Amino acid sequence: MWNEIRGLREGVDYGTPPRQGQPVTLTVDGVEVTVPEGSSVMLAAVEAGRAVPKLCATDMLESFGSCRVCLVEVEGRRGFxxxxxxxxxxxxxxxxQSERLTQLRKGVMELYLSDFPEAEIADGWSEFHRTLDDIGIKTHGYGTGRVHFDLPVDDSNPYFLFDPAKCIVCSRCVRACEEVQGTFALTxxxxxxxxxxxxxxxxxxxQSECVSCGACIQACPSHALVEKSLFSGGYERA
Amino acid sequence: MAESIGTANVEGEVIDLDHLVVMANQIGDFFASYPPERAREGLRNHLRTYWDPRMRTALLEHIDAGGDGLQERVIEAARLLRDRESDKSGYYGPPKA
Amino acid sequence: MPNPRKPEKETITICPYCGVGCGFKAETIGNEIVRMTPWKEGKSNHGHSCVKGRFAYDYYRHPDRVKTPMIRKSIDDPWQEVTWDEAFSYAASELKRVQATYGRGSVGGVSSSRCTNEEIFLTQKFVRAVLGNNNIDNCARICHSPTQFGLTATVGAGAASQHFDSILQADVIMVVGANPTEGHPVFGSMMKRRIREGAKLIVIDPRRTETVDSAHCHADIHLSLLPGTNVAVLNSLAHVIVRENLHKPEFIKARCEWQEFEHWAELVGSDEYAPETVGPIAGLDPEDIRRAARLYASGPNSTVYYGLGVTEHSQGSTGVMCLGNLGLACGMYGREGVGVNPLRGQGNVQGGSCLGSWPHVFSGYRFVTDKATRSSFEAEWGVTLDGEPGLRLPNMFDAALTDHFKGMYIMGEDPVQSDPNQNHIISALKKMECVIVHDIFENETSKYAHVFLPGSSSMEKDGSFTNAERRLGRVRKVVEPLAGYQDWEVTVKLMNAMGYDVHYNHAGEVLDELARLSPAYGGASFELLDRVGSAQWPVNKDAPEGTEVLHMEKFPRANGLGTFMLTGFVPTRERVTEQFPLLLTTGRILSQYNVGTQTRRTANSMWHAEDVLEMSLGDMQTRGLRDGDWVKVTSRFGATQLRVKESVRVNPGVIYTTFHHAESKANAVTSDLSDWATNCPEYKVTAVEVSKVTTDNRPRTDTAQQRPQHEERREPELAEAEG
Amino acid sequence: MKRQMATTRDLDPDLPYDTEAVAGILEHWRDIPGNLMPILHDIQAALGYVPPESVPQIARALNQSRAEVHGVISFYHDFRSAPAGRRILKVCQAESCQAMGSRALTADLEAELGCGLGETTGDGEVTLEPVYCLGLCACSPAVMIGDEPLGRATVAAVTARLAAKGEVNP
Amino acid sequence: MSVTVYVPRDAAALALGADATATAVEAEAKRRGEDVHVVRNGSRGMVWLEPLVEVQTPAGRVAYGPVAPEDVPGLFDAGFLTGGDHGLGHGPTDQMAWLKGQERLTFARVGITDPLALDDYLAHAGYRGLKQALELTPAEIVAQVTESGLRGRGGAAFPTGIKWDTVLKAEAPQKYIACNADEGDSGTFSDRMIMEGDPFALIEGMTIAGRAVGATFGYIYVRSEYPHAIRALRSAIDTAREAGWLGNDIRGSGTSFDIDVRVGAGAYICGEETSMLDSLEGKRGMIRPKPPLPAIEGLFGMPTAVNNVVSLASVPIILDRGAKYYADYGVGRSRGTLPIQLAGNLKTPGLVEKAFGVTLRELIEDYGGGTASGRPPRAVQIGGPLGAYFDESHFDLPLDYEELSENLGIVGHGGIVVFDDTVDMAEQARFAMEFCGIESCGKCTPCRVGSTRGTELIEKIMHGEDKSTNHQQLLGLLDVMENASLCALGGMAHLPVMSALRLFPEDFGLEASHVE
Structure with missing residues (x-):
């Protein structure tokens, strides 16, 4: 598969790993695009210049389907x-893109926001923050409820920390540890x-099986796993 | 710049003689798998290509002095080296079939 | 400030550590590196990284960095800080004095595989064109020189036949004397991915490494041979293949020298190499040898990855030849998913090998004895060159002890710590009169130096690296050099100070010169690397963007055919005795890198604050040892002290340690034996005895004293074999 | 029969669980595909819980990571990482039993036993657990004491059963 | 001559004291010197009569129940061994109205035979389906099942034959049958009754499935809450294997098939097929996205036919009697019979197997006998915790897949839970969300976070907090959960909540107009 990745454009995340296969032609928002058989619609959409918002997907990892913001509509099919x-x-x-899709995506992002530290929504630059911008939502209507803000920050590693308050449970770190690094230290x-x-x-x-390769940090879309070096004055929760 | 190339202003072997003998015999050990003539050829080539001339000289002087501790095939090969010392073509490694 | 600082700038460069040569984006705010993120388009790492490259970069601004040149008359004097010009002129005058006194051949140089291609090339140019001899060597001497020798002998090119990605098409992976998950972690991850996809795994290693047994990675066959028996075991695999007709005659007839195959088949087919004979010698079950041979031969795509567990033996070159022979006999060459591949320890070992930093060859492995080659260099450099091979690194030290060798330019190396038989090296250095150490930190060797030239870290300079898959990539300057000069500039200025007039506007011009003089690098340039990211040599007119798999049509030997070397097994002279009943073997772990110059100056020391001695429970019990005891390790060559640790990863009779910390003095005990062909030291086999000591009276470093409590728990996961 | 922890501790003073028992279970299931769940069940049956200290042993035997084994144990409500009371009393909380008064039954049992759902009585005798359907919906409300089902359960019937079966937990 | 007395071993019977009754019968017989042979059968499904003791008389089996141990001497006194009259007597079992009106195809043997006795099974048409199947090609078996119209009885109602066809056509070195016996829906127990009452039927059905799709191994994934079913299955599997009905070269046919029982560990989500497969593989029971379908890439990555217990146990009779025989039962696209489980607040709850088309009212009033409490029924939940609630206005709906889905409900696994008028439907809606939260695998966000937020919103509404806003937020959430969830747990949790809101707004303190 890596041979194909080489063909990918610098800086573009196709969402799912490239495949080899017979060419398949489809249209995304009316744009005709041809991709190898076995490719995801997400990848085809990127090729068509119609990238779909996403959180749990990245082309370093096999698709997982958990975040539910990359929903699309398919002609002749029920559902999203x-x-x-x-x-x-x-x-x-x-x-x-459709009003219905925007409504659902906003609905999903609202759920994320309902368990994300409010003070850290405005000035972030993570993938999660970019996705919020893409979908156009900054607040939620759930009021107070159960959250994960009380879980302690794990700063045991000299190089990175894990703040569960900012974790969106997309499992990208877990999958990166398995698929990319092959250590299976996370669950x-x-x-x-x-x-x-x-x-x-x-x-x-x-004290875990972690070998500190950084794949999980690379994979984390929300800066929940993040390099300590990016914080000049140490890490403090808002 | 070229005036002192290859000459040493210091007396004596460049490397401890016992050590030199060990090194030479190790090469001899490798070529033991080959038929005698190819072994000699290979040994000679190896010494010619990889050894600093001062080391070769020291080895040859030691052989002249009786070659104590050296394997017979090393001694034979080293003599070949002397016979064809003028050969500068630099042939790498193994003996040809 | 809960949200992280956003980096201002990204510079794509190459990791300074192992031979995988991962591409990284160095992200900076001002002149500060705020993080290193793996480059997704990096063709050797595809966006992955390990703890070293990813995090252990902060050494570049460690307070220990030397920022000012220093000189002294005698090693007993204190260092005196001087200007660059003073340092250059002092060094030049001293080298001239030594040469005038002891002869032209009394000085030499050694370069490091941590240096860029350009620096390595310039160093050998310095020795050849300026010092006027061939006493130039590089640190591959003590790790992969047998690869150079053994693979060239069999298949014509002393380099990996494959690119890393090739492993994703392998059906059988044979790992010999290497532990990729520790030594080459990013490649190790790719290998494990392939294993999870169903590839079979054979591991030949005395130690039950992580590669043998870790989560979702399990060797189908582990030949835990006795250190020093590689050649016997590999010949035995060949024996089974030949006797059971598992070889590929069509391939051999088409691509190899058939007659040599027959000679080889006769040798390895003899009863001497029957598994039943070799098994007891190597401590293996003969049936395991047979299974391994059958599995390797069955393929359809079998590939070999090997490390210093093959090369660092008195028969290191022979061991490499054995692997070449096996690959040829089974037709495992000339396509993806096969081949024989060395795993290089340092970022630029391959480059170090390629660029003529050897006493007998110019760049491109062309002999100094060859007049035509010499002429081309003489024409480019405008000097007359010596046509005789020079001294190899160990021989330089040998010659120092006999007063034949008196001055040395040591670029980025620490032979006192990394070379075998430490006492011998120190004695030799003490006899020298002009030792110039060019490094980013003071080290064990600089204690015996007369000139210290502060180096630039790889974050501070431009150049190129050639990784273990022959991939040439760009090292780019991320921050300004702390001491003012990039390393290649220092070497040039030293040449100038010696009276040799040469000038380069930037490092790319060095690569251009190198490319003009080296066929395999013929098409290389900064422009190409900036455009395509990286390219594997040969990169030239025929392959303008490089070559992924070697030997597709023919082997780069005179007749285009691969050949078989006769690889008789000669047991090492280093063997266990009543006095020294244990075999010590050495290796590395994930978090540390070689002698630790860089990694020990980062938080990586939290994982591995000291080297420990791994020992089987039985061996510990017979010596009355408990986990954590301080022990004295004694060999015929010296002694050191380490803490002992019970391990299920070593067999009884075998002990293991890493060599990352100076205070461990692992090389105080290693033997002075070396490879017959290349003098690569036999690090992997030393007969020793271990005894309990009551107190630790070693000098300790601060990091070692701050040993975290959880250190013990981590050890079994991280400790690894392979150098 | 569940083995009592006191005896297993005695076997290996270094580890707080019976490593031999676990080793035997691991050996029994060796090389059988998908063996982690039955292994965990067997360990819990033998030791009364799955000791966190046994996770490395399990992981090693299965060529998995500790994380994976921990992830599995923590996913399933049945697996316990600490010893429970001598008997497990599961009270159904699902709809059919709700329709027949399980909310009141649960509250009464909590009051009677002096512990809430997911807790163990002070004397370590009974662990009270919620369960979501025992398949005894035609005789709701239902409880299960160990492996013994009890339909149309009342506090009186449950306490009588607990008292009658005080000796062993089947 | 020995008299056979049946005392069920079904867990529901045990829950009502069947063991003690059986012991009492044996002891009393011994005391009286009567030659009595006690057989522990399955349950007839009349759970309100359990322990239901039957006596084999020359005129057939005569029923007495519920029989407590203290009733036993009196029964002997009344001559129950010869069918004598007694206050607990119900006459010939076959003639009991509750049973007589049923159409028992899948449950034909349950309650009649000794579930663990292979010869009893064989004597009651057992293994006739497999014998037929062994004469047919795999494609012919698949065709039979397709023609029968059998749809998955686990809830998804996917046509079994089509699923099998996919597995049959998939090329792979190994294929599997995975029987989903993780019957977690409240109000359902038909799988359990089959496993405890006629395990050989399931084994036979799986063996036929194996032959049909080319699988040589099957797993039965049973929830840990069913210890008796697990024991019964393991015993029956051993018996079948010893008799050559499982294992290599079954009865000399050349077909090989074997079965292992695997036990869940308290995870409702593992009733979802992909989650069950993960659990069978020894992993966390997380939902896998589909595609790939399990039929193409299932257990251990191999093609796998995943079927529910009742579906598989219905296969032998289809093969035995022919597709048409089975398809002739039912209505529309809902063919065959459905084992319906009557539960909750009912006077005479139990298992009723009827062709599709029976109305709720028949089930609740005729079979169920009205509420146990004697109070008016107010709400009925059909299809488990993710099924919709209905009020009395829907009681004349026929129970079939299409009719219910048109009325925003599901048949699910055929469980019907009745609540009387004391029920608080806001609390039931809250519980539906809470249950979703307790059992969510946690993979997809709408379910993982949404279930908790849903619970909180309903609580807020119940507490009268910003009712209108929170109600709107809840409706939005339910829409997201329905349309964006990865699997049915999150995707159907809106059914009980929405139906409760729509039908019983007053329980939430909401105006009916609000809800429309």
């Missing part, structure tokens, strides 16, 4: 499939709302 896990098909007609602990990224047996990163 996630473009990252939807494979292209010949003649498929995909719509990436999601618990389930449902209690789901939390954990190193080994919920150990501090330094």
């Amino acid at each position: 499939p996630a473009s990252c896990t939807l494979m292209v098909a010949p003649g498929m007609e995909v719509r990436t 999601i602990q618990g389930r449902g709302f209690d789901s939390k990224v954990a190193a080994s047996q919920d150990d501090p990163f330094m």
